Amino acid sequence: xxxxxxxxxxxxxxxxxxxxxxxxxxxxxxxxxxxxxxxxxxxxxxxxxxxxxxxxxxxxx
Ligand SMILES: [Zn+2]
Numbered sequence: 001x002x003x004x005x006x007x008x009x010x011x012x013x014x015x016x017x018x019x020x021x022x023x024x025x026x027x028x029x030x031x032x033x034x035x036x037x038x039x040x041x042x043x044x045x046x047x048x049x050x051x052x053x054x055x056x057x058x059x060x061x
Contacts, residue, residue: 010051011035025055 006015007026016028027035035048 010055011048022052023055 006017007019007021007028008015009019009028009031010025011027011031014028016026016030019026019028020032021027034044
């Protein structure tokens with residue numbers, strides 16, 4: 001039996017089945033692939049970093 005648990009992506013806020021989990025936070029496959037291909041000059045990159053920092057802060061409680 002496959003696990004079809006849905007998770008809410010922390011980047012786009014959509015509910016997806018496929019994706020990765022980083023420090024208990026879910027990132028959907030679309031956002032993950034976008035992160036990989038995002039240029040460091042792109043504003044989106046900074047948004048992702050911002051999201052990641054929020055995750056880090058949550059885990060350092
Ligand atoms: Zn997403």
